[in-house]
Amino acid sequence: ETYMPHGGAGHRADQLATLELLTHETFTDKRVGELLTELTPLEESSDAQSFDGSLIRVTRRDYDKATKLPSEFVEELSRAQNAAHFAWIEARKEDDFKSFQPHLEKMFGLARRAADYLGFDDHPYDALLDNYEPGAKTAHLKTLFADLRNQTLPLLKAIQAKGDATDYSVLERPFPIEKQRQFGLEIARALGLPEEYSRLDVSAHPFCTHFGPQDIRITTRFDEHYFPTSLFGTWHETGHGLYEHGVSLELNRTPLSGGASLGVHESQSRLFENLICRSKPFWEHYYPQLEHLVPEVTQGVSLEEFYKAINRVGADLIRVEADEVTYNFHVMLRFELEVAVLEGNLKVADLPEAWNAKMQDYLGVTPPDNAKGVLQDVHWSAGLIGYFPTYSLGNLLSVQLYNAAEAKLGNLHEMFRTGNFAPLLEWLRENVHQHGRKLLPHEIALRATGKPLEATDYVQYLKTKYSAIYGL
Numbered sequence: 038e039t040y041m042p043h044g045g046a047g048h049r050a051d052q053l054a055t056l057e058l059l060t061h062e063t064f065t066d067k068r069v070g071e072l073l074t075e076l077t078p079l080e081e082s083s084d085a086q087s088f089d090g091s092l093i094r095v096t097r098r099d100y101d102k103a104t105k106l107p108s109e110f111v112e113e114l115s116r117a118q119n120a121a122h123f124a125w126i127e128a129r130k131e132d133d134f135k136s137f138q139p140h141l142e143k144m145f146g147l148a149r150r151a152a153d154y155l156g157f158d159d160h161p162y163d164a165l166l167d168n169y170e171p172g173a174k175t176a177h178l179k180t181l182f183a184d185l186r187n188q189t190l191p192l193l194k195a196i197q198a199k200g201d202a203t204d205y206s207v208l209e210r211p212f213p214i215e216k217q218r219q220f221g222l223e224i225a226r227a228l229g230l231p232e233e234y235s236r237l238d239v240s241a242h243p244f245c246t247h248f249g250p251q252d253i254r255i256t257t258r259f260d261e262h263y264f265p266t267s268l269f270g271t272w273h274e275t276g277h278g279l280y281e282h283g284v285s286l287e288l289n290r291t292p293l294s295g296g297a298s299l300g301v302h303e304s305q306s307r308l309f310e311n312l313i314c315r316s317k318p319f320w321e322h323y324y325p326q327l328e329h330l331v332p333e334v335t336q337g338v339s340l341e342e343f344y345k346a347i348n349r350v351g352a353d354l355i356r357v358e359a360d361e362v363t364y365n366f367h368v369m370l371r372f373e374l375e376v377a378v379l380e381g382n383l384k385v386a387d388l389p390e391a392w393n394a395k396m397q398d399y400l401g402v403t404p405p406d407n408a409k410g411v412l413q414d415v416h417w418s419a420g421l422i423g424y425f426p427t428y429s430l431g432n433l434l435s436v437q438l439y440n441a442a443e444a445k446l447g448n449l450h451e452m453f454r455t456g457n458f459a460p461l462l463e464w465l466r467e468n469v470h471q472h473g474r475k476l477l478p479h480e481i482a483l484r485a486t487g488k489p490l491e492a493t494d495y496v497q498y499l500k501t502k503y504s505a506i507y508g509l
Contacts, residue, residue: 039238039256043123050119057115058108065104073097088287091475096292098171105154114151117143118420125418126241132408134389141417142385145378148422152379161379165423169299170430171477175376178426181492182369185429188496192503193362196350199507203345210334212264220330221257221271224323228309229462230255230275234282242415243270243357245277245306249289253278264334265347266358269310276309277302279462283470298478299424301469303431304438311361312439312498313461317344318453345506352400354409362499365432366399371414371425379422434482436494438469441486 041049076093083090121140128137152161160175167173222237230253240256247253255274259267280296288294296302313319320340328335335343353359356367374391377383383391392411393403404410416424442464443449449461468485482490503509 038240038244046119046123050116053119054112054115058112061103061106061111062108064100065108069100070104073100086475088293088475092291092293095474099292102155102168105156106151107154110147110150110154114147114420117147118418121418121420122415125412125415129241129408129412132406132412134407134412137412137418138386141388144417144420145385145422147420149379160376162376162423165379166426167423169421169424169427171298172479173300173426173430178372181433182365182372182426182429185365185433185492185496186369188492189362189365189499192496192500192509193350195509196362196503196507199509201349201507203342203349204338205346205349207334207338207343207346208265209262211261212331212334214259214261214267216331217259217261217264217267220327221268224268224314225255225271225275227456228272228275228279228313228458230278231282235278237271243274244415245274245281247278247281247295249294250282250284250286253282269314269347270357272314273306273310276306279309279465280305280470283462283466284473285471288473288475293473293475295474297469297472297474297476297481299427300430300434301478301481303428304434305431305465305469307431308435308439308465312435313453313458315348315361316450316453318450320344320347321454322456348502348506350503350507352402354396354402354404355413361432362503363400365429368425368429370395370399375422375425430478430490433490433492433495434478436498437482437486437488437490438465440494441468 073093073096080090080093083093085091085094117140121137121144124137124140128134148165149161152164155164155167157164162175163173166175166178218237225235225237226232234251235253235255238254238256239258241258243255243257245253245255255271255278257267257270257274280302284294284296317340320343324335324340324343338346348360350360350362352363356364356371359367370392373395374383374388377391378385378388389407389411396410397403416422439449442461446452446460446464452458452460469481472481476484479489482488
């Protein structure tokens, strides 16, 4: 993603396919199943949340799912993912959906086959969703998203009706890339990302990957004429990295290591990106440093004007650059399209038209091209179908966790004003990070916040913050 020459893609696809095949065949060997059976008495006698009890339970769950996928399918999927990914990079760059369409048709076809292999009771999407958010169901998501849509749409309409005289040009003033990197990384370190265990690189789409809690690698992308892309992208991925770094070392190199789900993971990235780094107290501390670093960017712009600019609400075409109020509409759009394709109610060839229609319906805008529309995200090229809903689940959980932490720690904004993020990070490590995969997503939400995941806290957060910004 960061250093491989473009021409190496084919060789890399072969290597990864071989590794995926060997890993799958080793893990699904019948001897593993026999060992798990032998461990049943230990599991039954162990506390459900103990290391032994959790390790056996989670490994058995992974084994049961893996054994449902034929080895030849796993190898085929790996090859297709790699080919589709590099085809997507070129298609997005050239705004050429037609060249990517065959790859996308293959990825959706493979996704449907995977759903059939894994099995489902109500909907094929359930089988795919469970890979990213264990226990989640399509029917529940439809209800949850409808509630979220109904509660946030009036706020969006009120903001749009209010109008906005804020000057957003500060966001597009030339900001040298090296200084963007310097500022973004300095704050990532202040948030808690340790220099000795992490690094920042550049990729076509920002991401975080890890090779254990002490090897965290994040990426971002730079635009000299729109600095929020890199800064908030870096801090978003920092949240992911802090989660992985906080997983207990006791769980390292076991199936329990890593985040509980992508929704829980996204709650961390959105918490750091938005609840911390888009808050006014955060910038009360860091805006003077930004003024010193790039006076040409901040000249004539007050802290209040800057705060409003970075929190503007608008019909952005790009999901990763969308504001907090409209972001979930981007996610719901993708969820609905994925479900429609899997159900056979929408052809892949018709995705660009369907995408544009939903953008117009939800946000009142139509992408000028496919690069800013259906081709903008990396996920479908990687076969990550069933992934997108976790972004909104993460949004909801981020505020629930934040509110629970504040109830325990006191006023977090007062801490942010002095650049003190350690108490919040420690609370998150204790209540979320350290557990890795020992707890299911709903168990983390219930234990940490005292209630199941719902839209109430998030909607109230949006109403309070944006009513103040827009004078509603």
